[in-house]
Amino acid sequence: MSAIALGPQPVTESIENRLAACRIFSGLSTGTLKRLAKKVEIRSYAALEEAAVEGEVSTGLHVVISGRFVVLLPSHQLTRYGDNAMLSLECFVTGDSFGESALADDMLPDPASIVATEPSQVLVLSRKNFERIADSDAAAGFAVYRNLFQLQSRRIAALSTTAS
Secondary structure (H helix, E strand, O other), rough: OEEEEEEEEOOOHHHHHHHOOHHHHOOOHHHHHHHHHHHHHHEEEEOOOOOEEOOEEEEEEEEEEEEEEEEEHHHHHHHOOOOOOOOEEEEEEEEOOEHHHHHHOOOOOOOOEOOOOOEEEEEEEOHHHHHHHHHHHHHHHHHHHHHHHHHHHHHHHHHHHHHO
């Protein structure tokens, strides 16, 4: 993975607004969003570059700020479709997030690869940086974990619906 990591970014209204637009950060105060904005990194990806690699440890929560990413069917399931198959399970666009499990366990491997379909950018929040915020603001930590639980529950329900 050769994404360009620009390091922690100065607080800007744009980054705060982009975090606020993400469902995971819904309900957080302006002050908390400002502190989060100081802890994220901006990463850029070229078209067809992997943002997450199946089986590798996740690098953090990714919030899409431009472009588009697709989740590819895990490779162990591709044998049913032939050698050249690449099946997309889900698409992420501006305001969407992926890699949420990294906030709960930063040693979990990614279950599937996620690839940019065009030049794209994300904000990345590591577990360590999120925990710094959550440790100093328990209400914010609770809100994010509640939002994560709701998001994951909706994704599971959607997968169950499409599978049947």
